[in-house]
Amino acid sequence: MLNHYPDVTSSVLTGLGWYYLILLFMNLLWTVRSYKVDGEFSNGVPKATVWAVASSIFMMMSAAHFSSARSAETFLIRMPVFFKDLVDANFANPVIYFVLSIALLWGMIRLREWWTKPTVAWSLLNISLVFMGLSLTDYDFRQIVGKPDNVPIVGMLFIVAFFTWIYFRRAVDNDNRVAEGRPLFEQENNEKVLVWPDLVYTELICMVVLTAFLIFWGIALKAPLEEPASSVKTPNPSKAPWYFLGLQEMLVYFDPWLAGVVLPSIILGGLMAVPYIDFNKKGNGYYTFKERSFAVSTFLFGFLPLWVALIVLGTFLRGPNWNFFGIYELWDVHKVEAANNVNLSEIFWSLPGLPGLPRGSSIGAILLRESPGIVLTLAYFAVLPPILGLTVLRKYFVRMGVLRFLVFSNLLLWMAILPVKMLLRWAFSLKYIVGIPEYFFNI
Amino acid sequence: MSVGDYIRNSQIWRSVFRHPAPTDRRNRVVVMLTNFFLHLHPVSVKQQGIALSYTWCMGGITFFLFLVETITGVLLMFYYRPTLEWAFYDIQALRDVQTLGIMREIHRWGAHAMVITVWLHMYRVFLTGSYKPPREFNWVIGVLLLVLTLLLSFTGYLLPWDQLAIWAITVGSNMARATPFLGMEGPGFQLLNTSGYELITNASDAKFLLLGGRFVGEATLNRFYILHCVAIPVVVSGLIAIHFWRVRKDGGISQPL
Ligand code: HEM
Numbered sequence: 001m002l003n004h005y006p007d008v009t010s011s012v013l014t015g016l017g018w019y020y021l022i023l024l025f026m027n028l029l030w031t032v033r034s035y036k037v038d039g040e041f042s043n044g045v046p047k048a049t050v051w052a053v054a055s056s057i058f059m060m061m062s063a064a065h066f067s068s069a070r071s072a073e074t075f076l077i078r079m080p081v082f083f084k085d086l087v088d089a090n091f092a093n094p095v096i097y098f099v100l101s102i103a104l105l106w107g108m109i110r111l112r113e114w115w116t117k118p119t120v121a122w123s124l125l126n127i128s129l130v131f132m133g134l135s136l137t138d139y140d141f142r143q144i145v146g147k148p149d150n151v152p153i154v155g156m157l158f159i160v161a162f163f164t165w166i167y168f169r170r171a172v173d174n175d176n177r178v179a180e181g182r183p184l185f186e187q188e189n190n191e192k193v194l195v196w197p198d199l200v201y202t203e204l205i206c207m208v209v210l211t212a213f214l215i216f217w218g219i220a221l222k223a224p225l226e227e228p229a230s231s232v233k234t235p236n237p238s239k240a241p242w243y244f245l246g247l248q249e250m251l252v253y254f255d256p257w258l259a260g261v262v263l264p265s266i267i268l269g270g271l272m273a274v275p276y277i278d279f280n281k282k283g284n285g286y287y288t289f290k291e292r293s294f295a296v297s298t299f300l301f302g303f304l305p306l307w308v309a310l311i312v313l314g315t316f317l318r319g320p321n322w323n324f325f326g327i328y329e330l331w332d333v334h335k336v337e338a339a340n341n342v343n344l345s346e347i348f349w350s351l352p353g354l355p356g357l358p359r360g361s362s363i364g365a366i367l368l369r370e371s372p373g374i375v376l377t378l379a380y381f382a383v384l385p386p387i388l389g390l391t392v393l394r395k396y397f398v399r400m401g402v403l404r405f406l407v408f409s410n411l412l413l414w415m416a417i418l419p420v421k422m423l424l425r426w427a428f429s430l431k432y433i434v435g436i437p438e439y440f441f442n443i
Numbered sequence: 444m445s446v447g448d449y450i451r452n453s454q455i456w457r458s459v460f461r462h463p464a465p466t467d468r469r470n471r472v473v474v475m476l477t478n479f480f481l482h483l484h485p486v487s488v489k490q491q492g493i494a495l496s497y498t499w500c501m502g503g504i505t506f507f508l509f510l511v512e513t514i515t516g517v518l519l520m521f522y523y524r525p526t527l528e529w530a531f532y533d534i535q536a537l538r539d540v541q542t543l544g545i546m547r548e549i550h551r552w553g554a555h556a557m558v559i560t561v562w563l564h565m566y567r568v569f570l571t572g573s574y575k576p577p578r579e580f581n582w583v584i585g586v587l588l589l590v591l592t593l594l595l596s597f598t599g600y601l602l603p604w605d606q607l608a609i610w611a612i613t614v615g616s617n618m619a620r621a622t623p624f625l626g627m628e629g630p631g632f633q634l635l636n637t638s639g640y641e642l643i644t645n646a647s648d649a650k651f652l653l654l655g656g657r658f659v660g661e662a663t664l665n666r667f668y669i670l671h672c673v674a675i676p677v678v679v680s681g682l683i684a685i686h687f688w689r690v691r692k693d694g695g696i697s698q699p700l
Contacts, residue, residue, distance in 0.1 A: 149607075152555040163499060163563055167570045170496070186491045186699045195484045196471045199493045206500055207507055214511065214556075218548030225538060228531045229609040231658065238610045241600050243558050243593060248614065257629045260618025271586045274569075275579035283572040285697035292572065299569050303562075440621070441630035 245314025
């Protein structure tokens, strides 16, 4: 019988053969490096042996894939079904996904001394590449990851991880230097050099490499062109361009006026305000974490879980009807997700002892109905900042002055509203905190 | 005299390049001062300021990608007519008929790459604290460049006029309808519609302004085409010039004090 959704085909196997071949060469280079710098285990065996073994495993993987390309159906090296089911059953949920991404960031900050070590980082890279390679033996995974417009996003993930690694490595190094009273990395070997040749040649080489890279990419991957535009055939799911998918994801929790207009404006306004809010004079012109841990953590939180991770979520994990799909799950148009979300007003007015939801469409009745949410929202944005300023953020309040502190604390609170709303949705199936659909005013 | 020396000593060569070959220290200084393209740079810089591991070269790469997009974009304009009748088929022909036609690929992948590199550039500038005084305002200009880069990409997304294009733009521009006060489905628009005079209707709200119509159609295509090929690139070029000028005036690439 012909399988319309084959997990493994001969072209997939050939592709993966090349994939593991590249892994082999990467690890061979690493073996050489390790041989030069890593030294030996206590019994005299060079540590590079581990990498030599890893390389030979990749070599066998590569050979196995190439040589089995003709008998794809019976090929054994694939992502185990139980693992796929496990992932789809336990992680196919936006809240868990989001919490995990925050946990990852937290771990990254706490364990920065550990994971920035080259050997650890290289092992992590290998693990994620093997995970990726095994996942590619899944039909549904390939469908999403292999869409031409999605390929750059996979690349972006690795690039962002790489540069985050560079940052933490340099920051840890500098923080240790400061602790030991040595000069910063950036202050060593910092002679003046002539721009010609030192910079001009770097730029030239960069341009040549990039041009070659773009040409290669252009030949290897065709730009997508779907059917001619038709205003009657709505695709399901309809997605915005990929860089806006984090914003589109917010539509799950907020109405368009917030997710699509107000929040983006606040993100941009907040970014522009950064240099005028951050009064810390340290950490200007060099990498450091300790000297500006709060600023950096906040920015990392905004960039990694709230921006990059949400884009990945919107691109790879949101399928038809904007339902959440596991990475190995078929995008089934008929998947139903129960959505029995209720408004805060409905919860509040049905508390024991209260008269039930006030009816009526006059402004007064509406305001009365929504008063719990309105009070909460006002408290969040107006009462919380002074309280924060007098307690946990006192240090900042004292140094910033009133106006600056109000802007700063409000920006922080705006940044927190997505996690807050997610939590409320998760805990109470909350739909709107303030729900005034009569005037399109829902929060 | 070698051929190279003969050429470099000819009147033509010397009329084009205002300086001798930069082989010794003096001429390496002179070349930076007298060449139009090179004079964007200072003559000498601190070694760590130009280290790849410090700047990641991301600003430079973003600029390079902008140039690539300009060049491939002009080439694409030769083949593309922004009308409902032709837009899709011109792109299709570009794929099916042109020999060695990878300009569209380079343009599209270059655009994706530019969005990513502009983020990474911002990431690096933040992580090195380079927005701190005296560079605050250059950061603000940077944020404007970031928005414009996204808008460039967004307006370009519509031009192939396929299903991917119009529905992505439809989803994106539906947001405009919800603009507070100015959108037909935004909170508070009724306030502008009082006393019988309808200021905000579906033929006059923010979405209509963006699309040039009530839905994504020919007027939208024209509007986005002009924004994409003329208006936004001109503004971006201007801002990039100011951005670079400020990098120099603010004391070059940031350094520990
Ligand atoms: C089209 C977009 C942009 C281009 C072409 C561009 C280009 C550049 C270049 C070539 C540099 C020199 C240093 C380097 O390469 O890192 C630079 C520096 C700088 N950029 Fe950008 N940039 C862009 C967007 C941004 C954005 C989005 C931001 C921040 C929000 C930003 C903020 C800065 C700042 C503050 C500096 C000075 C950094 C320092 O002195 O270390 N730029 N830019």
